[in-house]
Amino acid sequence: MTESNNGVLVVVEMLDSQPIDLGLEMLGLARRLADSSGGTVTAVAFGTGLETTGELLSAYGADQVLINDHEIFANFHAEAWLPDLSKIVVEVAPALVLIGHSLSGTDLAPRLAYRLDVDVATGCESIDIVNGRPHMTRSCFGGLAREVVTFNKTPAVATIRSKTQEPLTQMMERVGEVQQVNSILDVNSIRTRVIKREREKADGVKLESAKIVIGGGLGLGGPEGFDTLNEIAALVDGAVGASRAACDLDWCPRSYQIGLTGRTVAPELYLAVGISGASHHMAGCGNSKTIVSINSDPDAAIFKSSSFGIVGNSQEIMPALVEEIRKLKA
Ligand SMILES: Cc1cc2nc3c(=O)[nH]c(=O)nc-3n(C[C@H](O)[C@H](O)[C@H](O)COP(=O)(O)OP(=O)(O)OC[C@H]3O[C@@H](n4cnc5c(N)ncnc54)[C@H](O)[C@@H]3O)c2cc1C
Structure with a gap:
């Protein structure tokens, strides 16, 4: 793998073509980390109907946005996402990959780390850069204690719990570079099929x-x-x-x-x-x-x-x- 720079790559989960709150919270964290270490922030979004996503994620702090807009990515499917995401991480070579600690993210992150043979820390609540290294704080022993962990090498993958980070204020005048991903996915390589997907009933406030x-x-x-x-x-x-x-x-x-x-x-x-x-x-x-x-x-x-x-x-x-x-x- 190419040697990592100081950058932070954020996988922003999309729902109905809109970034979920956790994605924006992670962009805020990525911006703070990148600013303190002189790196850049790359956001990656998979989904459909993402015509305006590039501008939106730039407005929330991304320097570069990579968009993978295709029907096959309309819903999360780890096997479908991994080939492109792995290639992106290798090419961008960030120090840190941030993924939401959501149902999809906790499926994706360890698979990505395994595929790239890198370290992963799940369920992180905060990240600080100490002597140039990311230090992740997270709950352990069933929430009774907190531990601080770090990685031996970069890049590394961390999942971030929701509502632990503040998103930046949206500034449309913040302009980043937006690129479409040339997907390398071979649909025949997907071994599992989603038979049914049911959206949970969500009346009222989330x-x-x-x-x-x-x-x-x-x-x-x-x-x-x-x-x-x-x-x-x-x-x-x-x-x-x-x-x-x-x-x-x-x-x-x-x-x-x-x-x-x-x-x-x-x-x-x-x-x-x-x-x-x-x-x-x-x-x-x-x-x-x-x-x-x-x-x-x-x-x-x-x-x-x-x-x-x-x-x-x-x-x-x-x-x-x-x-x-x-x-x-x-
Ligand atoms: C690996 C692991 C992960 C877990 N993850 C989670 C998790 O994500 N979320 C989670 O919630 N739990 C989780 N648990 C379970 C957790 O440890 C507790 O068992 C669970 O939270 C207890 O739920 P409870 O408070 O409703 O029930 P109980 O512990 O049985 O408490 C019921 C409470 O109600 C009170 N009570 C009884 N009658 C009344 C009444 N009439 N009026 C008012 N109060 C009354 C009692 O005094 C008692 O305090 C996990 C456990 C493990 C091992």
């Missing part, structure tokens, strides 16, 4: 973007508890999340899961209802500005992370809360 998130756990007592959470979410323009235990019991969709193996949220307000506060759960919501929790156990671990706590039965408190919010709104 979990990661919501300013108010109401999380429910086993203390809700059953799936009907989520009806009340949804009612509150609709009243306050918030979104509903859940503990893994509640998702495991099918009380709510799996996509609600917040935590180490679920989604990461950092809202202004996280209202945790009947959630014990296991480190695995807190890894996904611990950066919320204010945490308010409702739990019947005064010794529940969640209270240690909460700004405000209510000790009591959620089945009595939640209807009263809905009532109060309704009154305030009226």
Whole structure:
């Protein structure tokens, strides 16, 4: 592989021809890292309908944008993406490749690293350059501790958790170089076929973007508890999340899961209802500005992370809360 420069390459995931928030957050991080080490930022986007993506990603900090616009890339498929992405990384030779810690990103990153025989660090929350080397901070031991890891060689791949980085302010006057990728993909080399793809129902505000998130756990007592959470979410323009235990019991969709193996949220307000506060759960919501929790156990671990706590039965408190919010709104 060509010797790496100081650049940072960001794989920006697209949804309906628009970059997802995490892609823009990673561009902000890449810009800060590149500025501190004198490198450049390259953004790569795979998808369809990407006519304006180059300008948009430049406006969010990319010096160079590589666009792979083809029907075959309309949906994520690691096997389809890897040949072109590997070639791009070899040609651009960045020090660091940033990929979102999303479902697609956590599939793509280790495959890319394996193919290029480079190192990979997943689930990173911050990256600092120390003596010219990237130092990645991430949760370990189920969210109970943090570790700082570095790479022995470059390039290297890191996946970044959502809501851990600030995107730059969009500046359309920031102009980068936009290039189309000449795909080398041989469709016959794809060994797996996606038979069905179902988009999760997303009414209201997206979990990661919501300013108010109401999380429910086993203390809700059953799936009907989520009806009340949804009612509150609709009243306050918030979104509903859940503990893994509640998702495991099918009380709510799996996509609600917040935590180490679920989604990461950092809202202004996280209202945790009947959630014990296991480190695995807190890894996904611990950066919320204010945490308010409702739990019947005064010794529940969640209270240690909460700004405000209510000790009591959620089945009595939640209807009263809905009532109060309704009154305030009226
Ligand atoms: C590798 C690994 C990864 C994991 N990843 C995740 C993850 O991503 N997200 C996640 O959430 N978990 C994850 N877990 C599971 C995690 O460790 C906990 O088991 C889970 O978060 C517990 O969910 P809970 O708080 O809803 O349930 P519990 O721990 O059973 O807590 C229920 C709480 O409700 C309270 N309660 C009971 N009745 C009432 C009532 N009537 N009113 C009010 N409060 C009441 C109880 O006091 C208790 O505190 C993971 C575990 C492992 C091993």
